[in-house]
Amino acid sequence: MKTANNPNILTTIQINAIRQLLENTKNILITTHHNPDGDAIGSSMALYHTLKSAGIESTVVVPNTIPDSISWIEGSDEILIFEEQDSSKIDQVFAEAGLIFCLDFNAPRRVGEKMQKPLEASSAVKILIDHHPQPQTSAFDYLYSETSASSTAELVYKFLQLLEFEKHINKAAAESLYTGIVTDTGSFSFSCNDPDIYLITADLIKRGVDAELLHRRIFDTFSEKRLRLMGYAIHQKLLVLHTFHTAIISLTKEELERFDHKAGDTEGIVNLPLSISNINVSILLTERDDLIRLSFRSKGDFEVNKLAGEHFDGGGHRNAAGRNSELSMQETIEKIKTVLPLYLNELQYQI
Ligand SMILES: [Mn+2]
Structure with missing residues (x-):
């Protein structure tokens, strides 16, 4: 399924196949790494909200607790937190999944010891979207992996563009994408030399993001x-x-x-x-x-x-x-x- 020359970038054929999968698969899961951060939750919720506004239901499952500083993200109270659930329920969620988006991590072991097993055991089609170096290519069916990207949120935005789903990026999705970008670039102070980041951020603000308010919500939360x-x-x-x-x-x-x-x-x-x-x-x-x-x-x-x-x-x-x-x-x-x-x-x- 991967092209020989450029194994980590999606081809048009693959994008078309993913579009088909989104239309025809029941039980779509979105998951991310252990100790999820702003980019992990932001990119997951962005994909969730965009798919939802396109009429596609999905479930977000994370290995463990969501930091308080990002718990305001719309819909984050519906996220299944693996370590807080009865393990048989979670095993069932993974067993029934037809498609799993793996966001912001490069190998199954990054989801933590407990969740690694059901993730690896699942026969679902697995799509990786990530910016960490050296993805474990054998673990995924499709890879969209760009080490030079500021954040997985940036890649989720570009992935949605490839799918021609931009029109479905609503305010909740835009807020989630902004959270991923602003946290993974340290408020635009590192991994931030690519003009794309600012073009994407400008578009998110056009879609209703209040950048000042969200920055305060994310960063001014200390006890x-x-x-x-x-x-x-x-x-x-x-x-x-x-x-x-x-x-x-x-x-x-x-x-x-x-x-x-x-x-x-x-x-x-x-x-x-x-x-x-x-x-x-x-x-x-x-x-x-x-x-x-x-x-x-x-x-x-x-x-x-x-x-x-x-x-x-x-x-x-x-x-x-x-x-x-x-x-x-x-x-x-x-x-x-x-x-x-x-x-x-x-x-x-x-x-
Ligand atoms: Mn990240």
């Missing part, structure tokens, strides 16, 4: 404790390694509990050290129940997914990656310090 945790992380826990143009912040479980930490609260902390001049890489370590979670960020050309992949069995994007470490907090910090010299040349580029 007081969350802001204080950020202050504490910077004031007390920031380690700056000037030689390696790298900053490290580590937060133990006890510290997170002191600030009533909730899922998603540390999001954004990892980006803060990048605002220091000459700091090109930022790494956040947070202690979970039985492991250390690592978040990597970089600015410019430094490929943080390479650093994560070569030493921590991880992946992600050029400027953002995440992994787990089985070592202790201190051992993980020591390991980072040991591997940074290997990248000294790449780390010290001038902006």
Whole structure:
């Protein structure tokens, strides 16, 4: 089904086949990665709302909790949250599906251990729309994968154009697409050099998006404790390694509990050290129940997914990656310090 020359772009023949599938398939599922973020939920709900306004029903299933900052998206209260459902019901949903859209992830394991099984076991036709590098091509029947895209939301918009479904992009779908783009580009501050992103955003505003209001809804939602945790992380826990143009912040479980930490609260902390001049890489370590979670960020050309992949069995994007470490907090910090010299040349580029 994939073309030999350009396996990750949909051909006209494939688009026509997908149009047929949309018309003739009962039980269409839309799903996304574990710990879904603004792009994961935004692109899923955009596809859901657009299909719905074209008269095509679908169900959105996500592996686990939706962050509060995006729970205002219309229809998000109808999303099936896998980990909150009875597993037999979810198994049935996957078993009965005829078509599954896989959005914002590149391999079945990204949906998390529990949901991976029913997803892989399903005999449904699987369509991938994603911007992460190196998709596991064998797991999907159709792939629309563009690593250069800002967000999966951008690709969903382009996919809807290919299907000639733009006329069905209503306000709820436009708000969902805007959410994906604005979160995955850090409010148009990275992965944002392509004019298409602004043309698409302009079109979404024409379709009724109130960009100022949505930006406040998405980003100005901190609790007081969350802001204080950020202050504490910077004031007390920031380690700056000037030689390696790298900053490290580590937060133990006890510290997170002191600030009533909730899922998603540390999001954004990892980006803060990048605002220091000459700091090109930022790494956040947070202690979970039985492991250390690592978040990597970089600015410019430094490929943080390479650093994560070569030493921590991880992946992600050029400027953002995440992994787990089985070592202790201190051992993980020591390991980072040991591997940074290997990248000294790449780390010290001038902006
Ligand atoms: Mn994304």
